[in-house]
Amino acid sequence: MPSTKKDGKDGSTSQRAYAALREQLLRSKFLPNQKINEVALAATLEISRTPLREALNRLVAEGLLVDRGRGFSVPDLDQKRVFDLFEARLEIECATVRLACERGTDEELAELSEFLKESMAESPDASVDRLIELDIGFHGRIAAMARNKVLQQTLSNLNDRMHLIRWIAMEGRRERTQSQHHDILQHLCARDADAAIAAMREHILHRNDDILAAIKAAYGHVYTLSNG
Amino acid sequence: MPSTKKDGKDGSTSQRAYAALREQLLRSKFLPNQKINEVALAATLEISRTPLREALNRLVAEGLLVDRGRGFSVPDLDQKRVFDLFEARLEIECATVRLACERGTDEELAELSEFLKESMAESPDASVDRLIELDIGFHGRIAAMARNKVLQQTLSNLNDRMHLIRWIAMEGRRERTQSQHHDILQHLCARDADAAIAAMREHILHRNDDILAAIKAAYGHVYTLSNG
């Protein structure tokens, strides 16, 4: 077997630390506003502080952590910040879906249709984690059709940064999500960019009340996790 | 005086390294595709490799450097990548100007008008560096009016990543730039979002021929810098 160093993971120690931490942050293994203890975390990951800090610095640059003068910590669930994230995502998703409408091939649209069909079948019984995966799959395919790596990466970053809230908001939106995905797909197949944009605008959480409710639910969720 | 460590610079060693490197990258002190020599660079900055590498990792996360399995290097002037950057910037600037049109106060618009007036007076004789500063000032004010830190930061990052090409394209566009800024401002003052977007779309380099010409000119510029 081609394992150069330790077990199956790829890349350098700092890259593995980065991947592991990103995963844990998305899964809310750390509380909002929590301070990162470098020695403890390094011990957990069984690495030294040097590659750990390199990973932490990357995560700061991505907005998944913040640099508090002395030490790193998890971003707060700041209301305005979450609003901004949703708004930014909304705008970029709309631009992306327009480009996808122009550039996606019929084959890609057929594949997306197939994917959506399977998603809708799977959706009613799927876990929220799985729902998020499916959601990411749908939006990711559209982003790929836009043929723009920069927009794709930007969207991916925004999604990372709102992962918890998105997770929260997904519960109780199973059917809505799938049917809205269906609408978007129909407009894409009809090559009606304006309609696709409108459907996307409707799809993405954009009413402040809804976002605020998700934030509050997220607080509850997070503190439940930390206690129970 | 409140100097905690060395001379007047603020923040930690790695933060100063980050700021210095970002500055040098924007000024094209490194060639596209150039490999970074850590020991040499650390010696230049008179710091050790540890904070230097932390800064390099942040720059990688921002797309100002790339991680080549072993070591870091400056991104290539890849044609598709530059197209994508311009397209992404175009879309986000358009979304931003629409929000600014809705949210900017009359006072802010008056201030922007004043800024533009001074810019137009200064423009004919200004250096390209100064022109870029003025351009950043104009777009930055619009981004501030959009009241969205995430979009603002995203735009700032994209601008960093296309700084060289933007610099190149600016020369020979003095009057055009200023008059297009004027158009955008007029539509903002009229609160006509669609017209402002159209003007912005026209303003930002979006024809592939133009971008390609800028890329080629950038190659010439860069290699002139490295030789002469």
Added chain:
DNA sequence: TGACACAGCCCTGAATACAATTTCGCATAC
């Protein structure tokens, strides 16, 4: 009993040390 002072521990930021790999140069053989 409460507030303040001090000592010791803990934590971060940076430098240095170390190991592994790659690259470069030179010499030798064909």
Added chain:
DNA sequence: GTATGCGAAATTGTATTCAGGGCTGTGTCA
């Protein structure tokens, strides 16, 4: 003259060490 192989230098990635500050906890004094 060119290709090849070996060895040394250089370079990166990671661990360890060191120094400075901040926090905590306790003891003492009012």
